[in-house]
Amino acid sequence: MHHQGRRQRVAGVLGSLNVLEPLGSLRALMQSELPILAYHRVLDMGPEADFPFDPELVSATPADFREQMNYVAAHFDVVTFRDVLRYIDGESTLPSRPIVVTFDDGYLDNYTHAFPVLRELNVPATIFVSTGYVGAEDTFWYDHLAYAIYRAPAGTFVLGTTRFELSDVASRRRATADAIRFLRGVPDAVRRAHLVRLGERLDYAIRDEDRDLSRPMGWPQIIELHEAGIEIASHTVSHPALSQCDDEVLAFELWESRRELEGRLGVPVEVIAYPFGGPGEYDHRVMRAAARSGYRLAASYINGRNPFASLAAHELRRLHVERYTDLATLASMLQLPQLFVGAQR
Ligand SMILES: [Zn+2]
Known part of the structure; x- marks a missing residue:
């Protein structure tokens, strides 16, 4: 971001604190x-x-x-x-x-x-x-899932009872967030079974050149x-x-x-x-x-x-x-x- 603007905003915050501090309880x-x-x-x-x-x-x-x-x-x-x-x-x-x-x-x-x-x-x-x-x-299961959804071909992706339409990057980010939220909310054995099944349906290999990005x-x-x-x-x-x-x-x-x-x-x-x-x-x-x-x-x-x-x-x-x-x-x-x-x- 823009450094100058950021410094000014910090100065603004700190400036207002200098006013607040003598008022009392902040330090306590x-x-x-x-x-x-x-x-x-x-x-x-x-x-x-x-x-x-x-x-x-x-x-x-x-x-x-x-x-x-x-x-x-x-x-x-x-x-x-x-x-x-x-x-x-x-x-x-x-x-x-x-x-x-x-x-x-x-x-x-x-x-x-x-x-x-x-x-x-x-x-x-x-x-x-x-x-x-x-x-x-x-890598961690949720990040591996994010990767598989990012790399998956465009089209429909089904997880549990939810269908996700994968097209642009934004749709994939949304699908990732929703999929992880779904998997956090089911019994752990069900989560593991879903991930195994996803691994069979999606290309679940991480390319060598991407491996260092999540390790x-x-x-x-x-x-x-x-x-x-x-x-x-x-x-x-x-x-x-x-x-x-x-x-x-x-x-x-x-x-x-x-x-x-x-x-x-x-x-x-x-x-x-x-x-x-x-x-x-x-x-x-x-x-x-x-x-x-x-x-x-x-x-x-x-x-x-x-x-x-x-x-x-x-x-x-x-x-x-x-x-x-x-x-x-x-x-x-x-x-x-x-x-x-x-x-x-
Ligand atoms: Zn964590």
């Missing part, structure tokens, strides 16, 4: 709440219409991410969930303006594009990793991130909607991802982000199972902040950073959060 508000930023991918995807995977998962370009982290580092004290747990346990204090920076899924671009910025600015972050995809040749990290990268102070936490094994899993699968997704991460990293893993994380994808059964599986904190994908006085430890809210979130919007989200609570993707 900051100290009593824990904002958590939610990113997925950091990537320069080029022209959106040419991007064959889900563009909605691209949260920022590397340049925008650098600008955002500069802003965050200048105005907040970035901490990890381990710091938050130590604070909850009374073992340490938190800095006056704590914030957590999170990434979901474990895309390789977190390592190649986000990590250099985080390291340079000395900003920690938390990456929620779906362990079943670590080091896999195949999970491997263990060497994850271990390097961990050793550099990036917190690695669970995003289950196979990224299902947990509310759609039966008790046995639910327990497996929660326990196995934790066991694998703890075995590889040699530290306790006590934090999870629910895949998709909307109100339809986790419920009280999921929250109880997460707590029973050793997770002391769990992040949803519901927009909002977390007052320490009434911390909902197993459904923490987050502030979404999307590819169209410019710096002025991010600044407003962080400084004037009440405007954004309730807005939900």
